[in-house]
Amino acid sequence: MSDRMCPISFEKMINWIITELNENGTIFGIHKGKFYKNKEHKSAVIFNEKLSSPLGPAAGPNSQLAQNIIAAYLTGSRFIELKTVQVIDGEDLPVAKPCIHAQDEGYNVEWSTELKVQEAFNEYIKAWFLLHVLMKELDLSEKRDFMFNMSVGYDLKGIKSPKIDAYIEGMRNAVNTEIWKECKQVLSLNMNLFKKFSEKDLDNIDSTICSSITLSTLHGCPPEEIEKISNYLLEEKHLNTFIKMNPTLLGEKFVKNTFDKMGYDYIELNSSSFTKDLQYADGIAMLGRLKDKASKLNLEIGVKLTNTLPVKIVNDELPGEEMYMSGRALFPLTITLASRLSKEFNGDLQISYSGGVDFFNVDKILAVGIQPITFATTILKPGGYERITQMAKKVEGQLKGSISCINVIQLEELAKHSLKDKHHLKELRTVDSRKISKELPIYDCAIAPCSIGCPINQQIPEYVNLVGKKKYDEAFSIIAKDNTSPAITGTICNHNCQYKCTRLDYDESVLIRNMKKIAVINSQDRYVENIKPVELKSNKKVAVIGAGPAGLSAAAFLRRNGIDVTVMDKREKPYGIVEYVIPEFRISSDMIRKDFELVKKHGVKFKFGIDGVFDINRLKKEYDYIVIATGAWKPGKISLEEGKEKVVDALAFLEKFKSEKESIRLGKHVCVIGGGDVAMDSARAAKRVYGVENVSIVYRRTRKYMPATLEELKLASSEGILFKELLSPKAVRKGELVCDVMKLGSKDSSGRRRPEVTGEIKKLPADTVIFAVGEQIDTDLLSSNGVKLNDRGFPEINDFCETSIPKVYVAGDVKKGPSTIVSAIADGKIIAKNILTRENLNNDFADKNISLDIKELYNKKGILRDPVCEEYESERCLACSHICELCVDVCPNRANVLIKVEENFESKHQILHVDGMCNECGNCGIFCPYDGNPYKDKVTLFWSVRDFENSTNKGFVILDREKSLFKVRKENGQVTDYILGDKNVVSKEMESIINTCMKKYNYMLK
Structure with missing residues (x-):
């Protein structure tokens, strides 16, 4: 295996294209339904060439080979910026591999084509001919509606070299080149393959491949060198010229502040790039001179905004020490630079735009008068080239021919808005990786990451599809197969599934939890009414100690598969913390009731209000298996030097808030210590208490590192909760919370940056301090019953949650401390499966296969779409278990x-x-x-x-x-x-x- 590409011969490529199209309805994997044709009959005019779209791939990986250019054209690209060539080429050009990392903001460590210059030239000429063929053969346009723009670098000496000079001359007129002659001859000999492309069409193909050029210079290139090259391209080569400029023109302070505001504070800049690159004032002066020169030559000079941004490699994203950033994080920088430069020239500046372009902003860029528009990172993401079709269709109605002037005021507003637009903010995709912990199989690899990411492996694409079709009963029956608390998880689940959703690499996760809730509301009561307890299939009995989500899931799964189960709890109601602690504003009693009715209807028996401490030995006399699911109710340890007695435990506060809210008095100022969902609940509850004016969440790291879900953070913020970051509580004194001021250091094993003490002290007014950090399990209860504990104080268990005592299991929070509701249900499922296997009983967790419309799924590829309302969420689901690719x-x-x-x-x-x-x-x-x-x-x-x-x-x-x-x-x-x-x-x-x-x-x- 080599990292060197082997270009496909022109004759073979023709055969490939025709055969694949006829047999599969695709060309290089691009589906026929994504082929783009301008139906508005409007056009964009660039350098006097009429295009059916001003969009296309930026000089990069998507414009390197003939097949890349073909794929881009088919999907709507009509301005093709060819990958940069330079005098160092082929095997002489060292490129570290892998060289692309486009997980969120994009990074690369490659610059120009990896082919030899002559090979690159051949690829571009082959593509030129094939686009003419496809244009006619597929009825995409009667006349040429596309143009090529060549890109060269990196210094005048290299550009003047015989190799690059021959390249430029060949692109200006290729008629005498060997590849031109070969392509024309091959097409002439294979005319029988075509239905619409004719000899006349072949003869009419223009041999002028490019009338324009983009100058790419290395970071640190002196301004006088850039100007010399530009003058050469104008005067000697008579080419309309774009000068690629760098985001470093904005200055390091502006770039750093912008990244920090938008959540990209982890990006480490190279200061030298800002000092060595072209400076803003020099760039303005240079452009003024070059515009005068171009005008006299009846040519156009403009800028290409922007180049990528050099940043340090600190997390091994790619090999080496420096990489180049692109994508959505670059958009606010590039559009701001476009705004500033346009203002300098009163809108009279030709701009070729590339920097974080995607479906959500392409129309806005075009609307201010900027064209052409190119992109790279967005089409390196799922959907690939087929994303272009959606963009091309979106801007089709906006095309106005040539554009003489940029709307400076409108562009300035766009730049300001970009800093607040969610599509550019890091929080839209805070997930580091969607990968699942499974090796890639050599065959049969289509998988739904959401289902694997779900602890109970819900068949998510299937029920989302059914909810979208309003087949609620079918959807709910699939949900209930693996989920004994669908109403609760449909309301407050931490939705691990959504952190694995493929849509995260498009826009936002499918609102999976909301789709479950729709099925619950429309079907659960009816489903429960129709449940008939199955007959017992065994004489064995199971005792479940604790009626929380973990215990009830084990009970329901076992009982519905024929095992006698009794659930015992010291409280009078089921669902533990969900019932007694989680506030009503997060989940209603009605939703909890729905799930209890579901469990009860299966035939599970209950004993509530149990007095005393349970005794395993006594229970074993009556029951064959015991499941301990007593939760984690003990308050966490308070690490304060003084004033511990003035601190209120979060669970105790929330329980009292839920049962007797009117009697609570907290004073005016409340501080909540912690950053998880319990802390958010406590803060929001405290805000609702009479007399409370200010509630602050105190956390030793920044908000970015809080473990609470993003939606809970947003809800707390929207309700006026104050976030006090980088503060570590030290003591409570005289109505104040005394805190150490912290700073973030290097990363710890969790990937979060360590909080470090600065030596500074800060005091916050605090009439009440609520401690919401790490509830604990009752280890005494376990050890007194003979359950062996590990060195962390948790029960030693095997893969089936079985403890050191045979046939005694633990589930939920008691297993290893506070966790999630869905993880508790998963424990119940694991235990139930194990007990059923031991009793030689089958389980009813079998998959329910649902056939989906494959064509419909392919049509969703490449379509970006924000979630609007749950009613349409099924249209956003890509059903990855059926089609991945x-x-x-x-x-x-x-x-x-x-x-x-x-x-x-x-x-x-x-x-x-x-x-x-x-x-x-x-x-x-x-x-x-x-x-x-x-x-x-x-x-x-x-x-x-x-x-x-x-x-x-x-x-x-x-x-x-x-x-x-x-x-x-x-x-x-x-x-x-x-x-x-x-x-x-x-x-x-x-x-x-x-x-x-x-x-x-x-x-x-x-």
């Missing part, structure tokens, strides 16, 4: 390919990796939900024996096409020769992949 979406080179295999697999959809088209950029590994890299872990098709031998990938290379002879590296790593049809040489799965490639995807073979 993220590695196909995000590969710029189309090196990961979907193939449809008819046998020997769970799914017909399998992924094949084409080695010759891969440069090991690593982007597919970033977005694959598994812990793996598709370009290394999937079956690989090799185009040469040498590449096969230099790789460890499982896969094959064809040795003799006529004999159907292959060399195969099997799943176990062994290499063998294989003739198609031979038995017991390779696995059935590998045989099916090879056979399918020979029969249906022969055009991909070398």
